Amino acid sequence: MMTNSIHERLYRTDLASFTKFAFHELSPQYDLSTGWPVDVMADALQGCLDRGTKRLILNAPPRSLESHCAAIAMVVFALGWDPTLKITVVAGTRALAVELQRRALALMRTPRCRALFPHLRPTVTPGEIVLPHGGGILYRAVGQSLIGRGADLIVIDDPIAPHRAQDDAERAGVNAWYDAEIVPRLNDKAGGVIVLVMQRVHKDDLTAHVRKSGVWTEVVLPAIALNDEAWRLHHRRPILRRKGEPLLPDREGKATLIAVLHEIGAYNFRAQVPTATIAGAGARARGLVLGTTAARLAVGMPIGGAFRKIREIDTILFEVFGVGEPPPYASEAPYGDAEWEARAIIQQQRLVAEAQADRHRQEA
Template sequence: MKCSAGDDDLGPAASSGGVTDFKAFAETLCATWGQKPARHHLVLIDALQRVADGSTDRLMVQMPPGAAKSTYASVLFPAYWFASKPQSEVIAACHTASLAEHFGRRLRGVIAEQGAPFGLALEANSRSAGRFSLTGGGQYFAAGVRGPITGRRADLILIDDPVKSWAEADSKVARRSLFDWYRAELLSRLKPGGRVVLIMTRWHVDDLAGRLMKEDQNWSTLRFPALAEADDPLGRVLGEALWPEWQTTAEIIRRRETVGKRVFSALYQQSPTVDQCEAFDVPLLGRFTGTPAVVRTVRAWDLAATVASPGRDPDWTVGLKLGALEDGRLVVLDVIRVRVGPAEVERLLVQTARGDGVATIISLAQDPGQAGVAQMAYLKRALSGFNVVSSPETGSKLVRALQSSAVIGRGGMLLVDARWTADFIEELQLFPNGDKDDQVDALSRAVTTIGEIPAVSRTALHTLMGR
């Protein structure tokens, strides 16, 4: 193995051979192979040292293929971990069991061949690449993503390359399954005070790294693009290669021309982009500051009635309020987005209607069949005194979105800046390839409805609102 190959304390610190930190440990082993860490490896080593010390308990490493991130994070680091915490347990997970065992085999080789000066030794009967014990009491277990880990516990979890292919990265089902496995199964194996390191190349805006950065603010992220961007953490000049001794700038640019913009942006720059078949020209959305003087308003609802729970990622109930200006432009005034049960949905509709006032039309989608008719009759009774319209949805989601897409495309839609704005824009960017489209459905209904109701004069509007 070569270091330059492309690929609260849990115990006493190691003191054998005078090596007491990961940098010294890694440099000592690399020197025996005639190698030394590159500058980005030194930054990675420092980040992993903070994991070992306990000052970081969630570390995310994003680097391009061939950066040797796995050599340091999945081979050398667990060896150091066992040297400094001899009685701990480590679970290592990769997209397949064979890849996890590959890293386990490399780690096992390091321990067997070079571990003695650091107090590392394998148990005599530990021959498996994916499951072995150390004489100090440490346990190592390798598994494929979604593979069986029941009964195992871990002080350290290493997740390396959890995504296997573009087909998997582009699959909503596969992305959700991976996240659910991480959240419901893998994390349940972590001991109190345990740490997690995620090492990966980015694939998709909603891959495991993307989802975790969005939903969990406790991660420390180390991101190195193949070609330096502005404010590079290594201090590189714009466009400089990450590891020029391994791959020059010219070689990376040539690779960019070969793989295409989307692949290069994700795998090499660690900045995945939305697929180019998006339905909305989001940059044409304008921003509205101040209080819009609207001539009519609609609150369109896309209803769901399932509460989020471990292992489930249900749809959202969304209520989108859209206003029309005197010049014909539309303004998204408010977005409510919740996951609650049926009773809470009903209360939310009534509470929101009271807040919006009787001048705002309430637009509801009617489910097909007699059950949908009954539900709509019930909701209209609950919303008695307000102007409620309903209709069944017709056509595909993409077809229904065409009208709002056209409005945005001609620069006819604005947004107010609010806490919901970023999530709303992200869903538009991902549609129709994103996991969720509830806000898009509500927008489609709002645009259709507001085009069917007459404008209300400002005097009449004030009268309706009790002003």
């Protein structure tokens, strides 16, 4: 049993401390190592419980403990505060929903957690944890109906897999499901809380979709910092992260991330570095030979290469890791996508005109 100590008081009142406590309770064989990302995520999540944050997005690469922070530690902590709360956790798959329920239940049943919150006496059915005070957690998968079930807090965890996000119909289906099923399920439309936890998987994924519908607080933790970052947390010292620093240096340092980039390719790697800068760089690299519209102009036209084709991996290696030579566009003024496309069209039109002129001269 746990004695009445400063640690016990912290675990009961501070979500970051409880989140680390919960990790060690559930996974004592693992070292949490660098804990500052947990502090950042937990601070934002605590804002949903006591500082008035109603909509929160957490974007982080896979295996960054974002699910543990939001869908396990926070929901148990919230019920420890108020066992009448009705919480819904929605996962991208039924298997993930089952696993999240299993881990939350395991945490509630550990002796040390029971000492902290003795009123958490769960009754369990498939897909649901119910408490004697009336609160509990409902677990569902994306796409399942929530008709008849209200919630004070809704957590959405990894709503779509990266490979499914490339299918326009699949992606649109997830976004439509959110509109139809999530906000209407809040018991208090003004005061209810929604937390979206996911890695970025597409420019039109659920993160992009919900941004259009209201004001969201966003915490974005890329796998490696593209700029200096400063995180100002409540009741903790500010956290500084320098450009080029990995998110989890003990587990995924620069060398490991570069190896992952080569193994999974640039497209999938961009989900781990969720920034507009890299998405824009990738688009320019793919369009450096021909923009998409310019490519349509060039069908059937035998044109010599005016541009050197750049691998997107090489662009990311230079812009993120500082490895290799700068791409040709690096010394030019940065363009938005529309201006880049317009310049690509003009350049391609010039190349087409030159090719046609050469052909006419040869025929003459």
